[in-house]
Amino acid sequence: MTTALTGGMSPSTAFWDKIARKYAKSKIADEAAYQKTLERVTEHLGPQDTxxxxxxGTGSTALLLAGNVKRYLSTDFSKGMIEIADEKLSALKTDGKAPEGLSFLAADGFDLRLKEAAGSDGFDAILAFNFLHLVEGPEALLNRIYDLTKPGGLFISKTVCLRSKAWMYWPMIKAMQLFGKAPYVDMMSAEKVNSLITNAGFEIIETGLYPAPRSHFVVARKV
Structure with missing residues (x-):
């Protein structure tokens, strides 16, 4: 899950805030694919990474990955989503099970606080799961991600690619959007995702489909 951005300038938060509690109760559609994603991401992270x-979203993935790194800043533009994430983290702190170095922040990718958090070196890795297809103006966002990543650092993403089925989904999505029942969605292809990432200055070093055929996983290095 993620938030929709318009070139990083005018996010539409009402939809995500409205569904936050319902979203938090939803189950993972494909547990095997989710676990595979976590496995591949963890393979690329180190204990000293930021x-x-x-x-x-509501921080479920952050809570699973944060224990593998030094510092993990988990963000979403939707305050409703981050409120739930903070509730989860607080509960784990009470039980003494919270990952060290994990924090949540209501912010989009252009928030100035992210630049401060990145420091002079930049983040070792930036993650974006089920994200880019919900972004208006992803080119600007990927340029921002490049700027926040340290030289040689990684951008790891997974994107729902519906281009081949656009004829099937697009009329339904447009109708739902009219009634506030769906967010902005870009009918991307895997080729477009790859092109956006490489045009921003990254080199793709790994791809996968978790799950196949439409969830496109990419690991890219800043060059």
Whole structure:
């Protein structure tokens, strides 16, 4: 899950805030694919890494990954989503099970606080799961991600790619959007995702489909 951005300038938060509690109760659609994603991401992270996650939703993935790194800043523009994430973290702190170095922040990718958090070196890795297809103007956002990533650092993403099925989904999505029942969605292809990432200055070093055929996983290095 993530938030929709318009070139990083005018996010539409009402939809995500409205569904936050319902979203938090939803189950993972494909547990095997989710676990595979976590496995591949963890393979690329180290114990001294500083990590930024964009579009973190209610923080479920952050809570699972944060224990593998030194510092993990998990963000989402939706305050409703971050409120739930903070509730989860507080509960774990009470039980003494909270990952060290994890924090949540209501912010989009252009928030000035992220630049401060990145420091002079930048983040070792920036993560964005189920994110880019919900962004208006992803080019600007990927340029921002590049700027926040340290030289040689990683951008790891997973994007729902519906281009081949656009004829099937687009009329339904447009109708739902009219009634506030769906967010902005870009009918991307895997090729477009790859092109956006490489045009921003990253080199793709790994791809996968978790799950196949439409959830496109990418690991890219800043060059």
């Amino acid at each position: 990590v930024l996650e964009l579009g973190a």
